Amino acid sequence: MTVLDNDSFLTQLTKLFEKTKPTSKKVYLTMKRHTWESRNAKKVREAEEKSKAVDDQSLEKDLKKEDVDDKEYPCLFRAECGKIKISFTV
Numbered sequence: 001m002t003v004l005d006n007d008s009f010l011t012q013l014t015k016l017f018e019k020t021k022p023t024s025k026k027v028y029l030t031m032k033r034h035t036w037e038s039r040n041a042k043k044v045r046e047a048e049e050k051s052k053a054v055d056d057q058s059l060e061k062d063l064k065k066e067d068v069d070d071k072e073y074p075c076l077f078r079a080e081c082g083k084i085k086i087s088f089t090v
Helices: 006-020 039-052 056-067
Strands: 028-033 075-081 084-089
Touching: 006 075, 006 084
Parallel strands: none
Antiparallel strands: 028 075, 075 084
16 A cells, blocks of 8 residues: 555546446545554453443443543545555645
8 A cells, every 4th residue: 555645645536437437447535534553552442441440430431531632633535446445645
């Protein structure tokens, strides 16, 4: 997968759409929040949070804290058409 800057991504995306116009190929676009946290680190963090929550009240407080997330996370955009894959982060 090729990671590009914003302008290059849009240029390549336009080319992908132009290539697929006369054919029946499809372009798949995906977007997801990127947290920079590995799966193993996330599992360990979630296990620690569950062990800290002793009763239902503390669990509800933790869930409310998670709902209000003040952090700004980058977004990962991907485009895929057959074997061609491009992406960029914002």
